[in-house]
Amino acid sequence: MYDTLREYCLLRDVAKSSGLGLVCVACDLGFRDQDVLYKHFDTEEDHNGIHNGLSKREGDFILFLDRYRTAMGWETISKDDFPIKFNQTGRRPGRRPFYTFFEVDFVLEKKGQLKFNTLDRSLAIVWEVVRNAKKDYVCPLCLVLCSTTKAFYYHCNQLKDDVHTGLAYKGPDCQLFLPHYFTALKATVPETELPLGRGRKGTYSFHECFRLEFVLQWKQGE
Ligand SMILES: [Zn+2]
Ligand SMILES: [Zn+2]
Numbered sequence: 001m002y003d004t005l006r007e008y009c010l011l012r013d014v015a016k017s018s019g020l021g022l023v024c025v026a027c028d029l030g031f032r033d034q035d036v037l038y039k040h041f042d043t044e045e046d047h048n049g050i051h052n053g054l055s056k057r058e059g060d061f062i063l064f065l066d067r068y069r070t071a072m073g074w075e076t077i078s079k080d081d082f083p084i085k086f087n088q089t090g091r092r093p094g095r096r097p098f099y100t101f102f103e104v105d106f107v108l109e110k111k112g113q114l115k116f117n118t119l120d121r122s123l124a125i126v127w128e129v130v131r132n133a134k135k136d137y138v139c140p141l142c143l144v145l146c147s148t149t150k151a152f153y154y155h156c157n158q159l160k161d162d163v164h165t166g167l168a169y170k171g172p173d174c175q176l177f178l179p180h181y182f183t184a185l186k187a188t189v190p191e192t193e194l195p196l197g198r199g200r201k202g203t204y205s206f207h208e209c210f211r212l213e214f215v216l217q218w219k220q221g222e
Pocket of ligand 2: 139140141142143144155159164
């Protein structure tokens with residue numbers, strides 16, 4: 001149970017750190033902001049214009065809730081369940097807060113609860129969100145997904161702090177890499193478990209240490 005919870009929390013952080021903070025409730029794709037998400041709703045015909053009620057009249061909001069409920073598998077939806085609060089006059093607030101209906105935490109919690117009431121369901125959804133990004137590597141320190149190791153090294157070179165500089169080390173001395181790697185993971189991995197490869201001229205290749213699955217296996221949460 002603890003390990004499932006740890007994996008779930010880490011993946012949720014991966015999604016947020018990687019700009020996948022909003023989730024399409026119809027297909028579990030992650031998006032960085034509402035404009036991109038709403039564009040996605042526009043282009044996917046089977047999504048039924050789920051967002052159309054968000055920017056127009058009150059009546060459209062009822063239509064939105066209807067489509068949203070169907071996409072979520074949410075049989076009943078009461079105002080108490082909304083991730084936004086209505087003001088005293090009962091009028092809905094302006095357009096901005098509606099992204100909260102698609103926020104990764106809210107969607108994962110509600111979809112998990114609604115269908116099976118288990119953490120496993122939420123874990124499966126967050127895996128889907130992260131896998132849909134089609135990026136195999138992750139920074140073990142800030143949990144940002146990277147499509148290639150080259151993109152990962154670029155990320156390290158942008159940040160340039162001690163840990164990132166250590167993570168980007170490429171050379172023959174493991175000890176110039178491992179302490180930084182363990183700091184980033186907040187864990188120590190036995191050397192026999194480390195997927196170290198051999199590069200040219202006696203150097204090590206640390207690429208596999210940044211693979212998402214491997215990082216998730218060892219990384220400790222806050
Ligand atoms: Zn979608
Ligand atoms: Zn990083």
